Amino acid sequence: MTLQGLWQETRESGSVRERLYQVLRQSIIRMVLVPGQALSEKEIAETVSVSRQPVREAFIRLSEAGLLEVRPQRGTYVVRVSQQAVLQARFVREAIEVAVAHAAAEEGLDARTLNELHELIERQRRCSETDDYDRFFQLDEAFHRALALGIGQAAAWRVTEEVKAQLDRVRYLSIPESTPIPKLADQHQAIVDAIVDRDPAGASRAMGVHQREILHSLPELMRRFPDMFETQQPSAHIMELSQ
Secondary structure, eight states, rough: HHHHHHHHHHSSSSHHHHHHHHHHHHHHHTTTSOOOEEEEEHHHHHTTTHHHHHHHHHHHHHHTTTTTTETTTTTTEEEOOOOHHHHHHHHHHHHHHHHHHHHHHHHHOOOOHHHHHHHHHHHHHHHHHTTTTTHHHHHHHHHHHHHHHHTTTTHHHHHHHHOOOOHHHHHHHHHTTTTHHHHHHHHHHHHHHHHHHHHHHHHHHHHHHTTTHHHHHHHHHHHOOGGBBSSSOOOHHHHHHHH
16 A cells, blocks of 8 residues: 555545545555654655645644644654553543443444444455455444444544544554454444344443453554554553553
């Protein structure tokens, strides 16, 4: 996957400014643009054949999102992954997603949404057969989005999207070796099963297990990819949470 490839994938979506922002964001999350890498407005503008103005605007937005660091007189760099930012994002996401799962089980989901969730899980399992990890990541996002929209909580999904950029980078790194696709698909199935059974406590518990999965893989990822993290070793707090 390349920056130009991601740009071509989104050629029909939105304005140039929004499209470029989303492509650069996904490039950072998917490690196309790696932590610590220096970025050039001119080079990116030439790569995707746009002017430098939308690149500059995207850099500002990505800096505000905590994904880029602009160093005066030195350049713009992809921020290394922060343990603290990952833990904070995971905490917020778990709180929202557990509430969504609880409400879905309590209120029930319509047949259309349940069918969509089942279909997404089946498509996720097929990604394991073809080692299509990029596609799985997209289907994982679609699953959680469909669940939130299924109970009329689009705002909950928007908030989740805003806070999870650093977390997404770790999630992307964790697939497939630290967190195999079949395990994640099984966790999704457990969430849906509890919702179908109208078991709010069970749905909350299943979602909590799913959202805490990253805590188990984070220490290993930090050891395997030390240059991608701000701190070279996992903190004692992370090691405690991962137990």
